[in-house]
Amino acid sequence: MEENSCPICLRQLAEPSCRHHLIPLSQGGKGDVTFLMHKICHSKVHSVFNEKELKRTYTSIEKILENEDIQKFINWVKKKPLDFYDGSFKAKK
Ligand SMILES: [Zn+2]
Ligand SMILES: [Zn+2]
Structure with a gap:
């Protein structure tokens, strides 16, 4: 994996x-x-x-990427600008 690409959406990193x-x-x-x-x-x-799920199960990028919600998100975010951020995702407790 290239250092300057995002491990989730695989696009170039940006601020x-x-x-x-x-x-x-x-x-x-x-x-x-x-x-x-x-x-x-x-x-x-x-x-x-949530943080417990991350610690117990989602301990690798591969596991995170297997999740259906994450896959849907990737397809959606790929159409957005690299610096898109709207603060709409709230951390799960
Ligand atoms: Zn990304
Ligand atoms: Zn984090």
């Missing part, structure tokens, strides 16, 4: 972007496995999975 911790810091993650992704892609991941 705003966010760093995703595969194991959330709040769940004991040490911040050693992180991926830079578009802010909108990052907020979508956190709206579909």
Whole structure:
């Protein structure tokens, strides 16, 4: 995978972007496995999975990408500008 592409939508990275911790810091993650992704892609991941689900199950990008909601999101976001972000995805508790 290219360093400058988003692991979720595979498009070129652009601002705003966010760093995703595969194991959330709040769940004991040490911040050693992180991926830079578009802010909108990052907020979508956190709206579909809560932190416990991320820690238990979604511990790799491959697992995250298998999710049907994420697949639908990718098809949708691919038509948006690289810097698109509207704050509409709220983190799942
Ligand atoms: Zn992306
Ligand atoms: Zn994250």
